[in-house]
Amino acid sequence: MKWEVVIGLEVHVQLNTVSKIFSGSSTAFGAEPNTQASVVELAFPGVLPVMNKAAVEKAIRLGLALNAEINRKNVFARKNYFYPDLPKGYQISQMDHPIVGPGTLAIQVGDSEKLVRVTRAHLEEDAGKSLHEEFVGMSGIDLNRAGTPLLEVVSEPDMCSADEAVAYARALHTLVTWLGICDGNMQEGSFRVDANVSVRPAGQAELGTRREIKNLNSFRFLQQAIEYEIQWQIDTLEDGGRIVQGTVLFDPDSGETRMMRSKEDAHDYRYFPDPDLLPICLSEEQIERVRGEMPELPGAMKARFVEAFGVSAYDAALLTSSRELAAYFEAVAQATGEGKLAANWVNGEIAARLNKEGLAIGDCPIAAARLSELVRRIADNTLSSKLAKQVFEALWTSELSVDAIIERDGLKQVSDVGAIEKMVDEALAANPKAVEEFRAGKEKALNALAGQVMKASKGKANPAQVQEILRQKLG
């Protein structure tokens, strides 16, 4: 039987405020346990939450970037559950009136673009951490993380493969870091993904029973977990079994998902409006001010790169995967007027080398100005692409300028017609057999001859000119 996969994602985006959502405690990561937990997070009797303005405005930023409705009036609700990492006995969240309503996010899968609908995004507080290993019969509770502002972004079930789900998660990750509302650090839990996965026979209208994979903190685990889950559900159904709705955990060591709790055991959260917090009312002025402070969005920048610099949509998508990378490319493209060449070098040599050495673009030893010199010297035929790669090596490992490296290593391309003609004549004289073959119609023989000329020039002859002069002389 042919199966169809349906996936929706819920992403917890940790907002990068310096203080917590409802108190003036620090949100800095890695502090000694409970040194950043105030009476608000500890839920002492009589304390009241006071809302952080920056968290509200960061949520508005994402809403605007998703072309979503911003709810002018949005309301906090209590989500009740009993667990020691949340001493109040409830999480402050938003239920019926989230700050961000329906919007969309464009994702790129291979060569095609797809628009994924976003259902909503709501503000809430994070819980603390429980440590179960260290103590016999007891759990240790650290409430430093409790009260950290989260924006939970919920998608419609619009994705139909693990690749699409990962593309969506990546696009959202790019967007929240681009907007400067989240540090994007997945190891530290700043961007956590839950995936709702179901399968149904191809063509069936109603959805299959879904299972939710919780807390995936890397794109690789997201991909693996969804792929495993899809196969597990299909195998189960084809063996005549049925899927029980519930929550599952992914074990990275075994690569498997396993049931955590079924729907029957699901919490009854008993949501109700939080009487401690009044509704947030947003004015047009506030929303427009936030809009005015936003950077150019990756989608708009991508379109502009295609339009202004003539790069392919694929290259433009890679170049706009982060704001730093986009700025780096734009600086080179603007300085040289060579958009395509700049894109090839940024997405090619630079990306490969950064990746190999585990560096981010911000740590790139070749600043945009130096790469611009290199691109200029390729464009004006001083360097062939082969020589340019040699210069690139030297640029990476030294502080020298491009021209200084060309001078030092004698890498200047030879484009002098007389000099090349002389080398061509020598090559023709030394290889009569190849000349004969070419005249007999063997096109490949020309490459052999060109190779001889290049060798004689120590790789410095202008390859296009060599070909041209060879053809003239043989023609």
Add this chain to the structure above:
Amino acid sequence: MSLTHQDVARIAQLSRIAVTEAEIEAVGAQLNNIFGLIEKMQAVNTDGIEPMAHPQDVSLRLREDVVTETNHRDAYQAVAPLVEKGLFLVPKVIE
């Protein structure tokens, strides 16, 4: 509406409040009184009235994003029943 014995036991369980078998009837009666009151309120015609999220019709005041709290862990943990290595200890709970 009337809560059954089972409903009351489930609510008590969700709220983590220990209610003995003997108490369930009394608690159930109290809860049913509250539901009776709610029923009366629900009889009022509210057509065309927008529900309020809060009894006061004012909007939330927002604070600037600044760290104002300092570390008072020792004072807070002095009243905790059990503490080790800066962590609060609670009976083991694993979900």
